[in-house]
Amino acid sequence: MSTAEWLPDLPADWDVARLSYLCRIGTGELDTIDADPEGSVPFYIRSPHVQRATSATGAGEAVLTPGDGAVGEVFHHHRVGDFAAHQRVYVLDRFDRTKLLPRFFYWYFSSRFRMVTSGGTAKSTVESLRRPMFTSFPVALPPLVQQRRIADYLDRETATIDALIEKQRRLVDGLKCRRRALLDEVWRRAQEVGAQQRLKWHLRPSSETAPPGEEVLSVYRDHGVVPKSSRTDNFNRTPENVERYLWVRAGDVVVNKMKAWQGSIAVSHHQGLVSPDYEVLRPTSQAFDLRFLHYLLRCPRMIAEYRTHSVGIRPAQWRLYWDRLGLIEVPVPTIGDQREIADHLDRETAKIDALIAKAERFIELAQERRAALITAAVTGQIEIPT
Structure with a gap:
């Protein structure tokens, strides 16, 4: 053949x-x-x-x-x-x-x-x-004897690599827990110096559709708003006709209504377009430093609020709509206090993010090594030890 x-x-x-x-x-x-x-x-x-x-x-x-x-x-x-x-x-x-x-x-x-x-x-x-x-x-x-030898070899070698990868994944999980604990400080420190105000007093939904040629964006629990093309784990297909997609400006809040209860909400640093199934919220006041607002909306206390205000029969069907999201009260300190809080979190989260990036790079290289080893073994490109 x-x-x-x-x-x-x-x-x-x-x-x-x-x-x-x-x-x-x-x-x-x-x-x-x-x-x-x-x-x-x-x-x-x-x-x-x-x-x-x-x-x-x-x-x-x-x-x-x-x-x-x-x-x-x-x-x-x-x-x-x-x-x-x-x-x-x-x-x-x-x-x-x-x-x-x-x-x-x-x-x-x-x-x-x-x-x-x-x-x-x-x-x-x-x-x-x-x-x-x-x-x-x-x-x-290959001859059956060699097939068995290759399979035994790959069982052993990949198990070693997988153990190293799992160790780094546990490290990443621990670092992400530390990051979430840091975000708890947003609410605590903001509550000490700020008055409670409803989100609807400072944000409004935008139904503005995107102009031609804008990049498609997605919002992630861990990454915030990023270009969809930058991720390989998003299997949702973008339709050819995106006329109904919503326009996102830098500084807008993007909400994945279906996954807000998991933390998929963030201030966008990008301009682009998002699915009409998302909510795009545009600031209507100067009450927030956008960095502070980003941290505030993604802190564990707020995610618990999103779960409370989401509607649906079961989690897979939960949705968070603006009429309920807008009612959530948040502490709003002075702009000076917000910037001080945001500066502190910028410094501390940058340290953690650097460690996470290093661990994730190790995982990426180990996975590449694993894939290359398997390919070489099953196509006879390396000598398999007896």
């Missing part, structure tokens, strides 16, 4: 076969509503997080990946026993073990299938997978 351009030259004793000749290619049968925390079987959905279900849709060793959403990013290896899979998750099982060991295939597939979902360039990703992408996928086939 002709191999894909992204598949490098393989060792002489390796073979290549299409995936359709090596295993069964199917999908799950359950939907998200079938998840049950008390279920007896693992339930693989379109996420790295495995849930539970009461009824099984498969059994035995299988490799699973979502058919849409985080395509090319999430892969699961179910090793033994019953399991359940979402109806939009592809299930690869019943392997021809005379040619392919499932554990080797998991490492190969999770490394190389990304080249299919990105068209071989890693610059863009398809929105959903189709069966022909699997059936024609070329699988490198």
